[in-house]
Amino acid sequence: MAQNLDAPVWQFRSDRKVVYLPDPGTAFSVLITGSIPQGSSEETVVSVSVMFGDSVMMQCAASIKWQGQSSLGANKKSYKLAWQDDDGNDVDVKFGSWLPAGKVDLKGFGSMSAIGNFDRTMARDVISAQIWRNIRSAYSWPNNRIAPLSAWYAAESDMSGPPVGALFSTDGKPCDVYLNGVFAGVFVWRTAAPVSDYVMSKSNPDHILVQPQHGPGDLWSNWSGTNSSWEFDSPKKPDTTSLKSLITYFGGLLDGSTSWGDFRKFTDFNSWIDYTLFCALVASFDSQTNNLYLASWDGGKHYHVCAYDLDETIGIVWGGKSATCEPEDLAIPATQNSFWNAFYQNFGPEIRARYAVLRYRNVISQEAFVGLLDGFFKRIDPNSLKADSKLWGTNDQSSYAYMADWMSRRIAWLDAQWGYSA
Structure with missing residues (x-):
């Protein structure tokens, strides 16, 4: 009986092109298993699991590579994940209220001591972007x-629905990252600024x-x-x-x-x-x-x-x-x-x-x-x-x-x- 019940669920999971991941509002873990890039020119495919507490909320394949420009010189690397299904096809992930996106950045905000202090709280990028959004939103309708309102009209012209999660910048949520079972640190699960986030x-x-x-x-x-x-x-x-x-x-x-x-x-x-x-x-x-x-x-x-x-x-x-x-x-x-x-x-x-x-x-x-x-x-x-x-x-x-x-x-x-x- 359990096998019969599971079959349509697994069929549904394998067919869909958007994975819905709720925002837990608290700490969560990202487990990455596979060959991790060791250089800025490398890109590999890994397995990614997202866990809230002891519950596995998402499992997905993803291509992974180093992310950033200046941060390539940091002791703690940042990564870019591009989601895939088991056949290597693109998949979007909708995290909380964010718009669906095919990529996400795992920002490490590592140290580069030779050029001064860096933000090891990992908070400044997220908080400053929200300050900017709050300033820009402090007008009347x-x-x-x-x-402009004309852009919002145009965004719905293809019946795709109102892009009410558009960020016009980036947003991020802190998470624990494990690389092949080893704790790699606290990272920020951050949007990759797709053009859809700009309507x-x-x-x-x-x-x-x-x-x-x-x-x-x-x-x-x-x-x-x-x-x-x-x-x-x-x-x-x-x-x-x-x-x-x-x-x-x-x-x-x-x-x-x-x-x-x-x-x-x-x-x-x-x-x-x-x-x-x-x-x-x-x-x-x-x-x-x-x-x-x-x-x-x-x-x-x-x-x-x-x-x-x-x-x-x-x-x-x-x-x-x-x-x-x-x-x-x-x-x-x-x-x-x-x-x-x-x-x-x-x-x-x-x-x-x-x-x-x-x-x-x-x-x-x-x-x-x-x-x-x-x-x-x-x-x-x-x-x-x-x-x-x-x-x-x-x-x-x-x-x-x-x-x-x-x-x-x-x-x-x-x-x-x-x-x-x-």
């Missing part, structure tokens, strides 16, 4: 949807998603020679015309040949104000040259800014230590980029006014920040975090207390700099 389709030529990749210092003001530093995620066959026009316009702002009064003609102005404010709040020193996305849903007529890759925030600066990363000492904006500095100087009043609204509405506050910290750390088994630190090391900036104190002082300092008083 429909501007609280981040993407986009690669087949739509009007949906542009592009990011700078470690370009030269004049990346934002000189198109000549820098176009190869921009990497398009969408559409499938990108046209660089609108991006070239944007960068050429930015260059003109610096040499005086174009006007700041035309900025709204090229951009979603509010997103640029919010993004500059956000970078000042979390002191993201590298998020105004690299580590961001430009998004357009109208063929490049207006470009929005989206945050991405945020582990070097809240006191973590490349090459820095705690003594050099005090919240009162990190400049606004935290960049040497001429365009972003000029933007801040020209639109300072708008940035300060928006900050006052967000402070008044408690979107930016110590209480809101501690709530995000609590939400992240309560999902980690303290013993696992202790074991991870023993395996991979830690530093004096990688603690709950440091982050909470740093943000409290940063907000107080910004209040003084920008003249906010409750």
Whole structure:
């Protein structure tokens, strides 16, 4: 009888192309069995099991490879998993409220001691992205949807359902990872930023998603020679015309040949104000040259800014230590980029006014920040975090207390700099 009952269940499991994985809201384990890549050029196929407590919630095959750019030099590697069924066909996994996706990153956030402290709490990337989403969502309808309402209409035109789980950045949940039965540490099960998370389709030529990749210092003001530093995620066959026009316009702002009064003609102005404010709040020193996305849903007529890759925030600066990363000492904006500095100087009043609204509405506050910290750390088994630190090391900036104190002082300092008083 049991065999007869199990047969349709196993048939159902083998046929489906989306696996539904509930978010447990607490610690969970990822067991990876098979040949683990030993170099950045390797990719293998492994078996992956996800367990909540003693219950196996998912078993799936996946190709696995190292993930990241700078993190390739860390002592604790990060991995990218691409889901497969038993026949090697692609499978999507829907984790909690996230949109279904064929890939997930296991971020290790390891140490690279030669270049300063790194975030060994593994919390900054997740928490900073949520701060950015909270800022972008703090508008009345429909501007609280981040993407224009027309994009939401277009997303449902193929009857695929409303993309209400779209993140417009990344999100992650901490988990314990075991490689062939051996504890490998606490990792972050993080979204891989598929274009669907930006309410986009690669087949739509009007949906542009592009990011700078470690370009030269004049990346934002000189198109000549820098176009190869921009990497398009969408559409499938990108046209660089609108991006070239944007960068050429930015260059003109610096040499005086174009006007700041035309900025709204090229951009979603509010997103640029919010993004500059956000970078000042979390002191993201590298998020105004690299580590961001430009998004357009109208063929490049207006470009929005989206945050991405945020582990070097809240006191973590490349090459820095705690003594050099005090919240009162990190400049606004935290960049040497001429365009972003000029933007801040020209639109300072708008940035300060928006900050006052967000402070008044408690979107930016110590209480809101501690709530995000609590939400992240309560999902980690303290013993696992202790074991991870023993395996991979830690530093004096990688603690709950440091982050909470740093943000409290940063907000107080910004209040003084920008003249906010409750």
